[in-house]
Structures are given as structure tokens and as C-alpha cells.
Amino acid sequence: MAAGFSLAAAGQVVAQTDPLPSWNQGAAKTAILDFVAKVTREGGPDYVKPAERIATFDNDGTLWAEQPAYFQLLFAFDEVKRLAPQHPEWKGKEPYRSVLAGDMKGLAASGEKGLLQLVAATHGGMTTEAFEKSVADWLATARHPTKKRPYSELVYQPQLELLAYLRANGFKTFIVSGGGVEFMRVFAEKVYGIPPEQVVGSSGVVKFAIGPDGKPQLLKQAKVEFIDDGPGKPVGINRFIGRRPILAFGNSDGDLQMLQYTVGGSGPRLALIVHHTDAEREWAYDRKSSIGKLDKALDEGRAKGWTIVDMKTDWKEVFPPARP
Amino acid sequence: MAAGFSLAAAGQVVAQTDPLPSWNQGAAKTAILDFVAKVTREGGPDYVKPAERIATFDNDGTLWAEQPAYFQLLFAFDEVKRLAPQHPEWKGKEPYRSVLAGDMKGLAASGEKGLLQLVAATHGGMTTEAFEKSVADWLATARHPTKKRPYSELVYQPQLELLAYLRANGFKTFIVSGGGVEFMRVFAEKVYGIPPEQVVGSSGVVKFAIGPDGKPQLLKQAKVEFIDDGPGKPVGINRFIGRRPILAFGNSDGDLQMLQYTVGGSGPRLALIVHHTDAEREWAYDRKSSIGKLDKALDEGRAKGWTIVDMKTDWKEVFPPARP
Incomplete structure (x- = not known):
């Protein structure tokens, strides 16, 4: 102006x-x-x-x-469900059991520590690129529980x-x-x-490493x-x-x-x-x-x-x- | 194009x-x-x-x-000299003594730990704004030791x-x-x-606090x-x-x-x-x-x-x- x-x-x-x-x-x-x-x-x-x-x-x-709830937490819940077949032990282990059973009271009982465990399990132990893909896939398919x-x-x-x-x-x-x-x-x-x-x-903490394919990668830690x-x-x-x-x-x-x-x-x-x-x-x-x-x-x-x-x-x- | x-x-x-x-x-x-x-x-x-x-x-x-040496380290040395009047104890205390005496051998002997101490003393314990000013003042007046x-x-x-x-x-x-x-x-x-x-x-670690004047400030930690x-x-x-x-x-x-x-x-x-x-x-x-x-x-x-x-x-x- x-x-x-x-x-x-x-x-x-x-x-x-x-x-x-x-x-x-x-x-x-x-x-x-x-x-x-x-x-x-x-x-x-x-x-x-x-x-x-x-x-x-x-x-x-x-x-x-x-x-x-924060959408990122809803993403973590959905990821637990998606990944459950690879983790049969989750069925008997909190806080995963509550998420898989849709038991929000049980989840609440696991407190902040439980939520952090869920975030660690769904946000760590993978490359930054794999995480990015999991978020993109979720955003493309997931729907809000009430707003649909x-x-x-x-x-x-x-x-x-x-x-x-x-x-x-x-x-x-x-x-x-x-x-x-x-x-x-x-x-x-x-x-x-x-x-x-x-x-x-x-x-979260991220580590640099040369991957098994000889390529540099960034690994998300829990x-x-x-x-x-x-x-x-x-x-x-x-x-x-x-x-x-x-x-x-x-x-x-x-x-x-x-x-x-x-x-x-x-x-x-x-x-x-x-x-x-x-x-x-x-x-x-x-x-x-x-x-x-x-x-x-x-x-x-x-x-x-x-x-x-x-x-x-x-x-x-x-x-x-x-x-x- | x-x-x-x-x-x-x-x-x-x-x-x-x-x-x-x-x-x-x-x-x-x-x-x-x-x-x-x-x-x-x-x-x-x-x-x-x-x-x-x-x-x-x-x-x-x-x-x-x-x-x-890295210019930021030369800044730290100059800051030690500038701040020395407020720290009479530095005269007898390493690594400050070596810096004040221009004794680079003595400084080398204090190793990486000594350098970190110098950086902590000159980069911490002040607001981010006070630090910014000290760097700006130094840049405006300091000269490179050989390039002048x-x-x-x-x-x-x-x-x-x-x-x-x-x-x-x-x-x-x-x-x-x-x-x-x-x-x-x-x-x-x-x-x-x-x-x-x-x-x-x-x-370095920075903490948020409400200062004595009631204004928010960011404090650089050592x-x-x-x-x-x-x-x-x-x-x-x-x-x-x-x-x-x-x-x-x-x-x-x-x-x-x-x-x-x-x-x-x-x-x-x-x-x-x-x-x-x-x-x-x-x-x-x-x-x-x-x-x-x-x-x-x-x-x-x-x-x-x-x-x-x-x-x-x-x-x-x-x-x-x-x-x-």
C-alpha cells in the first residue's frame, strides 16, 4: 500500500x-x-x-x-489396530488391549504413561519415510468418528x-x-x-544410520x-x-x-x-x-x-x- | 526458463x-x-x-x-576478557586463567571440557536478547588476529x-x-x-520465564x-x-x-x-x-x-x- x-x-x-x-x-x-x-x-x-x-x-x-481427542492420538489408535496382526501379544497387554477392545475406560486407567506407550509403538522404530507414508495412508482413508x-x-x-x-x-x-x-x-x-x-x-529422537542397502536413513526412536x-x-x-x-x-x-x-x-x-x-x-x-x-x-x-x-x-x- | x-x-x-x-x-x-x-x-x-x-x-x-580457530571460540575468548573484571576469581582458575594470560598451551591442557566451560560462561546465564547484543557488539569491533x-x-x-x-x-x-x-x-x-x-x-537449553519486570523472557542455560x-x-x-x-x-x-x-x-x-x-x-x-x-x-x-x-x-x- x-x-x-x-x-x-x-x-x-x-x-x-x-x-x-x-x-x-x-x-x-x-x-x-x-x-x-x-x-x-x-x-x-x-x-x-x-x-x-x-x-x-x-x-x-x-x-x-x-x-x-487429538487427531494424532486417533491415528495412534488406528495404527495399533492396523499393526495388531504383527503383534499377537498386544491382545493381553495394556494399553494395547484396551485400544483393540475399544475400552476407553481401560485406556484411561493406563494414564499418560499408556498414551506415551501407544505413541512410541506407532511413531518409533521405523524410518522417517515409513512414518510419513503411514500418516499419509491414514489421512487418505480414515474418517472422523462423528463428523464422518x-x-x-x-x-x-x-x-x-x-x-x-x-x-x-x-x-x-x-x-x-x-x-x-x-x-x-x-x-x-x-x-x-x-x-x-x-x-x-x-x-522424538531420530538417529542417522547407513541402512542395510547402503543408503543413509533416519530412524525414529521410541x-x-x-x-x-x-x-x-x-x-x-x-x-x-x-x-x-x-x-x-x-x-x-x-x-x-x-x-x-x-x-x-x-x-x-x-x-x-x-x-x-x-x-x-x-x-x-x-x-x-x-x-x-x-x-x-x-x-x-x-x-x-x-x-x-x-x-x-x-x-x-x-x-x-x-x-x- | x-x-x-x-x-x-x-x-x-x-x-x-x-x-x-x-x-x-x-x-x-x-x-x-x-x-x-x-x-x-x-x-x-x-x-x-x-x-x-x-x-x-x-x-x-x-x-x-x-x-x-572457529570464530565463535575467539568470541568466547574475547568475552572472557571483557567479563573478567566482574569475575576476579577467574585469574586463578582454569581455563579462564589461560585465556586471560594468552596461554594457549595451558588452554589446550584443559581440553574439550575447558572449552565447554568457556562456552557455558560466555553463552549462558543471560537472556537471548542480551546474548544477541554481546555478539553484535563483538562483530562490530573485533578484528581477526592475522587478517586484521x-x-x-x-x-x-x-x-x-x-x-x-x-x-x-x-x-x-x-x-x-x-x-x-x-x-x-x-x-x-x-x-x-x-x-x-x-x-x-x-x-543450548533455553528456559521461558516471566522476568522481574513482569515481561516474558528466554533465559539461556549453561x-x-x-x-x-x-x-x-x-x-x-x-x-x-x-x-x-x-x-x-x-x-x-x-x-x-x-x-x-x-x-x-x-x-x-x-x-x-x-x-x-x-x-x-x-x-x-x-x-x-x-x-x-x-x-x-x-x-x-x-x-x-x-x-x-x-x-x-x-x-x-x-x-x-x-x-x-
């Missing part, structure tokens, strides 16, 4: 070709449009150089749904528009998620337009390396991006430190939170949810004037239309 | 406006130009989509010099041209170095045109987190970039696995090694050097037809002209 181009004129242009058609008019949409207008206005007091227009998005519950759609269609249409709008305005968009980095990279480019090198996430959640998010941003975001978007207490870190810098900053308020089109949950718990971040966001996006009222559409 | 545009014509254009003027005509330059021509030729058998044109460069000895130039001028002019040439042809250029990621990011954008998010390196060297390089590439490079450039055995991993993929690949053969303009060292040892990678590179760049004969210029 050329210096001197008036705000009113910019407003008209926006009104004529709405870059965020799935966002209803309201405080959240206005906050986004105003923020992008001011940081891109050359010569203006809030101008930010393109190289510094870093925007970070949580994934689960912010870019795609996360109920009734492919998981990659349970992304939020308003966020797809926001990502594209930010990029069209010189932003570099990143995912910063507690999800596994190698899991997300399988679909992030195709679904969100975010290339692998702009995905930050949790990771051991956690880095958890990109809570205070791990600003640490991950520092390690992978090396620049403080000017815009961050989350939906749970696991995003609180990323949002604090983002607004803690000087100059214009925008912190946003998706509040899941739509039991009809999506799900309604916040303070008491075991998945995507939003409690402290909601209080701090309200107290500090962060933009709380009310899914029910702010989003005209939630999911994209089903693919033909 | 449009499909059907003839190779001969492309050769003429290159000759007319040489994108690599500091490279002498020879096998190395030809290998680079041919590789870039074929991966960018739309419709050709070796065409690579821009998103997959990942090029990774080692830093020490590949993009800038590394003698008489700022360290950031001891970068290789032919490599600056190569980085720019690759980017002009749709490549995304990354640093993948054993050096500290936060150290390199201070100058990588200005000197190499490589933004912070495209720098992969070794790192503990190593990840060593991006040797087999750590393909691991770092997988973790940070998530895509196998099609071109990699190194200069030492610490780059061997990165080069193996790069050529191990399908499709066109280019592996390059700087061989330091120029005792007059730079330094001459390889198999027996304690810094930047090039032995196994030289053998494997020659055996497998990787491009070995002979600094003395392949580079018309080594360093850029001194800044006025």
Missing part, C-alpha cells in the same frame, strides 16, 4: 473484496483487518518490514478440530482464509503446535499452504525429544524461527506462553484465541475440558484485551464444504 | 552475465551451472519444484573462514555469489552448521541474506541441548527443515553425513566440498587439521564424484573487498 493511501479508501477496497468471507463482521474481524493494515502501511508509525511479519498458529483446536469426514477436511475455513490473507500481506505463517512435527508436515503444505520448514512441533507446548512454545519459536512473532493464534492454556511472548515484544502485536462455543457446528468446551482446556489463557486474554474469537458468532462457516 | 529454450542459448546468456564472477571457469563452476540449469528447466527430466529446491550450507570453513579485518568480512565472496544465484533460481538457502544457532543468526541475514528461520545450528555436527546434521535437517536438500555444501568430515543424506535421495543431487588449498590468500589444511579436518569426506567425495572445490584454482577471489 502506497504511503498516503487513505484508510477510508483501504476500508472500501476491503469491503469490496472481502479477504475473510467466512468471518462475520465484528470485533475480531476488525482487529485482524486493522492490524494487517497498520503493519503493512509503509511510512506509518506501526509499519513492520516483511521479514519480521512472523505469524504463529497453534494447530489442534486452532487450525483444525481436536474432539473427541476425512480429518483433513475438519480444518477451519475462516483460518484458511486468514492464513492466505496474511501471506498475501507479506507475512510468513508458521505452525507452532504440541503435535508431532513429522505428523503435521505430512498435510500442512497441502491443507494450510505451510511448507515443512515452517512447522514447529514436538519431536523416545520423546522435545515437547512444544506451554512454556515449550516460546522456546520452540526461539529455536526454530529465531524471531518473535508479531501475531499469534491459539485456543488453549497450552498457548498461553506463546501469546505472552508474542505481546511481550515492542511495536504492534496481535494475540488471538479461538473460543470453542459452538456445540452445534463444532464443539463447545473451555475451562473444564481435558482436551484443549482454556482457562488461564481466557482470563489473561480478557484482562489484557487479546482478541477472543467466539466461534459461534464470529465464524460464518466453520469447516470447508465437503470435497466432491 | 521456458521449455524448449536450448541449452546452447542458455550457455550464451550465462557467459554474457556471469552470475558467479568470482568462480574461475572449471569443473566446479560448470557442475553448479549445469545443476541449476537442469533442475529449473520446466518440463525437463530433472525439473524440481521450487518448494523442493532446498540448499544447505555448512558455515565454518564453507561460508566464512575458521582459522586459527572484521570477522564478518572474512566470508567467501564466491559463496555469497552462489547463495544469491541459487535464490534467484528459486532455491531456499539454509545454513546447517555445528556453530551456535543464536550466534550465527546475529549476522546471517545481513551477511548472507539468510533469515534467522533458515539457520540450523547447535543450541547446558548443551543439540550438537548439529556429523550425524547430527541430517538429524537437524530433518527436524528443522523437514525436507531432504537437493544441494549441500560442506568442507570437513563434520559435513560427511549431510552430504551422504543429500545425495541419498532420488532425482538430481549436488554435493560440494570446499578444499582449503590456498595458504597464500586463505589457509591450506585438510587431513591433519584439528579444525575443519577433511579426510574421510575427501576420500568419499572423490570416490563418488562429488564436486571438490579447490580454493586456489576455482576461486578468483576469496574474500570480498574491504569495506570503505
Whole structure:
């Protein structure tokens, strides 16, 4: 936008070709449009150089749904079922037995340790390429238990528009998620337009080795390396991006430190939170949810004037239309 | 380049406006130009989509010099001297005493453990922002002990041209170095045109905390987190970039696995090694050097037809002209 181009004129242009058609008019949409207008206005007091227009998005519950459980966990369950014929011992061994029997109570009893075992069994002991293929195969065939759609269609249409709008305005968009980095990279480019090198996430230990065929390979180990959640998010941003975001978007207490870190810098900053308020089109949950718990971040966001996006009222559409 | 545009014509254009003027005509330059021509030729058998044109460069000895010691280590020595007034106990304590006395024999006696102590004392116990400032201040004032130039001028002019040439042809250029990621990011954008998010390196543990001023901060700890060297390089590439490079450039055995991993993929690949053969303009060292040892990678590179760049004969210029 050329210096001197008036705000009113910019407003008209926006009104004529709405870059965020799935966002209803309201405080959240206005906050986004105003923020992008001011940081891109050359010569203006809030101008930010393109190289510094870093925007970070949580994934689960912010870019795609996360109920009734994180989709990556549902992938692990499906993998246990797929791999069970090669592991006859699983039938009598927790937590595998519970998963195979569909016994969610039994699974809950195995606690976090049980879940980590499941993740280790389905995410480790293979090359990075074999893992990538298993995720791609699952995404191509699996359906969400209640929505009956492919998981990659349970992304939020308003966020797809926001990502594209930010990029069209010189932003570099990143995912910063507690999800596994190698899991997300399988679909992030195709679904969100975010290339692998702009995905930050949790990771397991990986070892380099020369394989039996004489070719170099990377082997995923059954051991956690880095958890990109809570205070791990600003640490991950520092390690992978090396620049403080000017815009961050989350939906749970696991995003609180990323949002604090983002607004803690000087100059214009925008912190946003998706509040899941739509039991009809999506799900309604916040303070008491075991998945995507939003409690402290909601209080701090309200107290500090962060933009709380009310899914029910702010989003005209939630999911994209089903693919033909 | 449009499909059907003839190779001969492309050769003429290159000759007319040489994108690599500091490279002498020879096998190395030809290998680079041919590789870039074929991966960018739309419709050709070796065409690579821009998103997959990942090029990774080692830093020490590949993009800038590394003698008489890694520059980051010289920074640590200078920092010990700068901080000594606040640490009167250092005068009687190794390895600090040796550094302060300029006693390189005494320092050598403290071994790798001593060097790690020095790095911990000068790279930890501060915020990431304070560290960034200390590196920037040092780069602005320090001079190389024998070349008498700022360290950031001891970068290789032919490599600056190569980085720019690759980017002009749709490549995304990354640093993948054993050096500290936060150290390199201070100058990588200005000197190499490589933004912070495209720098992969070794790192220390960083903790998130709310500071005494109520502001969030990232505190560097005196503990190593990840060593991006040797087999750590393909691991770092997988973790940070998530895509196998099609071109990699190194200069030492610490780059061997990165080069193996790069050529191990399908499709066109280019592996390059700087061989330091120029005792007059730079330094001459390889198999027996304690810094930047090039032995196994030289053998494997020659055996497998990787491009070995002979600094003395392949580079018309080594360093850029001194800044006025």
C-alpha cells in the first residue's frame, strides 16, 4: 500500500473484496483487518518490514478440530489396530488391549504413561519415510468418528482464509503446535499452504544410520525429544524461527506462553484465541475440558484485551464444504 | 526458463552475465551451472519444484573462514576478557586463567571440557536478547588476529555469489552448521541474506520465564541441548527443515553425513566440498587439521564424484573487498 493511501479508501477496497468471507463482521474481524493494515502501511508509525511479519498458529483446536481427542492420538489408535496382526501379544497387554477392545475406560486407567506407550509403538522404530507414508495412508482413508469426514477436511475455513490473507500481506505463517512435527508436515503444505520448514512441533529422537542397502536413513526412536507446548512454545519459536512473532493464534492454556511472548515484544502485536462455543457446528468446551482446556489463557486474554474469537458468532462457516 | 529454450542459448546468456564472477571457469563452476540449469528447466527430466529446491550450507570453513580457530571460540575468548573484571576469581582458575594470560598451551591442557566451560560462561546465564547484543557488539569491533579485518568480512565472496544465484533460481538457502544457532543468526541475514528461520545450528537449553519486570523472557542455560555436527546434521535437517536438500555444501568430515543424506535421495543431487588449498590468500589444511579436518569426506567425495572445490584454482577471489 502506497504511503498516503487513505484508510477510508483501504476500508472500501476491503469491503469490496472481502479477504475473510467466512468471518462475520465484528470485533475480531476488525482487529485482524486493522492490524494487517497498520503493519503493512509503509511510512506509518506501526509499519513492520516483511521479514519480521512472523505469524504463529497453534494447530489442534486452532487450525483444525481436536474432539473427541487429538487427531494424532486417533491415528495412534488406528495404527495399533492396523499393526495388531504383527503383534499377537498386544491382545493381553495394556494399553494395547484396551485400544483393540475399544475400552476407553481401560485406556484411561493406563494414564499418560499408556498414551506415551501407544505413541512410541506407532511413531518409533521405523524410518522417517515409513512414518510419513503411514500418516499419509491414514489421512487418505480414515474418517472422523462423528463428523464422518476425512480429518483433513475438519480444518477451519475462516483460518484458511486468514492464513492466505496474511501471506498475501507479506507475512510468513508458521505452525507452532504440541503435535508431532513429522505428523503435521505430512498435510500442512497441502491443507494450510505451510511448507515443512515452517512447522514447529514436538519431536522424538531420530538417529542417522547407513541402512542395510547402503543408503543413509533416519530412524525414529521410541523416545520423546522435545515437547512444544506451554512454556515449550516460546522456546520452540526461539529455536526454530529465531524471531518473535508479531501475531499469534491459539485456543488453549497450552498457548498461553506463546501469546505472552508474542505481546511481550515492542511495536504492534496481535494475540488471538479461538473460543470453542459452538456445540452445534463444532464443539463447545473451555475451562473444564481435558482436551484443549482454556482457562488461564481466557482470563489473561480478557484482562489484557487479546482478541477472543467466539466461534459461534464470529465464524460464518466453520469447516470447508465437503470435497466432491 | 521456458521449455524448449536450448541449452546452447542458455550457455550464451550465462557467459554474457556471469552470475558467479568470482568462480574461475572449471569443473566446479560448470557442475553448479549445469545443476541449476537442469533442475529449473520446466518440463525437463530433472525439473524440481521450487518448494523442493532446498540448499544447505555448512558455515565454518564453507561460508566464512575458521582459522586459527572457529570464530565463535575467539568470541568466547574475547568475552572472557571483557567479563573478567566482574569475575576476579577467574585469574586463578582454569581455563579462564589461560585465556586471560594468552596461554594457549595451558588452554589446550584443559581440553574439550575447558572449552565447554568457556562456552557455558560466555553463552549462558543471560537472556537471548542480551546474548544477541554481546555478539553484535563483538562483530562490530573485533578484528581477526592475522587478517586484521572484521570477522564478518572474512566470508567467501564466491559463496555469497552462489547463495544469491541459487535464490534467484528459486532455491531456499539454509545454513546447517555445528556453530551456535543464536550466534550465527546475529549476522546471517545481513551477511548472507539468510533469515534467522533458515539457520540450523547447535543450541543450548533455553528456559521461558516471566522476568522481574513482569515481561516474558528466554533465559539461556549453561547446558548443551543439540550438537548439529556429523550425524547430527541430517538429524537437524530433518527436524528443522523437514525436507531432504537437493544441494549441500560442506568442507570437513563434520559435513560427511549431510552430504551422504543429500545425495541419498532420488532425482538430481549436488554435493560440494570446499578444499582449503590456498595458504597464500586463505589457509591450506585438510587431513591433519584439528579444525575443519577433511579426510574421510575427501576420500568419499572423490570416490563418488562429488564436486571438490579447490580454493586456489576455482576461486578468483576469496574474500570480498574491504569495506570503505
